[in-house]
Amino acid sequence: GAGVSQSPRYKVAKRGQDVALRCDPISGHVSLFWYQQALGQGPEFLTYFQNEAQLDKSGLPSDRFFAERPEGSVSTLKIQRTQQEDSAVYLCASSFLTGNTGELFFGEGSRLTVL
Amino acid sequence: TQLLEQSPQFLSIQEGENLTVYCNSSSVFSSLQWYRQEPGEGPVLLVTVVTGGEVKKLKRLTFQFGDARKDSSLHITAAQPGDTGLYLCAGVGSGGGADGLTFGKGTHLIIQP
Numbered sequence: 001g002a003g004v005s006q007s008p009r010y011k012v013a014k015r016g017q018d019v020a021l022r023c024d025p026i027s028g029h030v031s032l033f034w035y036q037q038a039l040g041q042g043p044e045f046l047t048y049f050q051n052e053a054q055l056d057k058s059g060l061p062s063d064r065f066f067a068e069r070p071e072g073s074v075s076t077l078k079i080q081r082t083q084q085e086d087s088a089v090y091l092c093a094s095s096f097l098t099g100n101t102g103e104l105f106f107g108e109g110s111r112l113t114v115l
Numbered sequence: 116t117q118l119l120e121q122s123p124q125f126l127s128i129q130e131g132e133n134l135t136v137y138c139n140s141s142s143v144f145s146s147l148q149w150y151r152q153e154p155g156e157g158p159v160l161l162v163t164v165v166t167g168g169e170v171k172k173l174k175r176l177t178f179q180f181g182d183a184r185k186d187s188s189l190h191i192t193a194a195q196p197g198d199t200g201l202y203l204c205a206g207v208g209s210g211g212g213a214d215g216l217t218f219g220k221g222t223h224l225i226i227q228p
Binding site: 016035040041042043044045051061091093103104105106107 | 155158
């Protein structure tokens with residue numbers, strides 16, 4: 001497709017389970033960002049990739065969160081031992097430009113509910 | 116951390132009315148972006164303002180960047196039900212870098228027919 005694709009759209013996990021969220025960015029986009037958006041709030045930065053390199057992971061809330069983009073295209077956000085406070089929409093965005101100066105194209109998000 | 120305060124947090128008005136929402140910070144931004152997000156969707160970029168004092172118009176929407184590049188406003192004229200959504204401002208730090216945009220918490224706008 002032409003846009004950023006995220007899967008699954010909805011994920012329900014029991015507390016303690018591991019989850020993996022996938023992001024397929026727009027072809028050719030160098031930059032890829034992950035954001036976490038709690039209900040009724042704005043997106044909060046998690047991590048940034050330039051091609052396959054993870055240049056900034058300062059927003060990851062704990063060491064249970066891990067992201068990768070091994071071939072500089074598809075990215076996976078993994079959350080280990082999920083907790084209830086991890087419940088949120090996880091947004092992926094890509095950009096043709098490096099850094100955060102260009103327009104970000106967002107996917108529809110993956111809504112995670114931890115019971 | 117550069118914080119962006121958006122106000123009002125919620126706004127519900129009748130179709131045809133005018134409104135203004137605000138985005139304020141104590142920090143200087145090299146540029147500022149406005150996004151609109153509908154339920155179940157990701158944010159979509161509306162505009163980027165770069166120069167202090169800049170005004171940009173997008174049909175019935177007018178965006179202004181403050182002279183000091185610390186604040187911005189969005190004015191909607193003759194609001195339509197299709198304008199309903201979450202309006203987010205996002206600042207690009209003066210230092211640049213790869214730490215992502217700083218988003219405000221957004222203004223939830225409802226336009227009633």
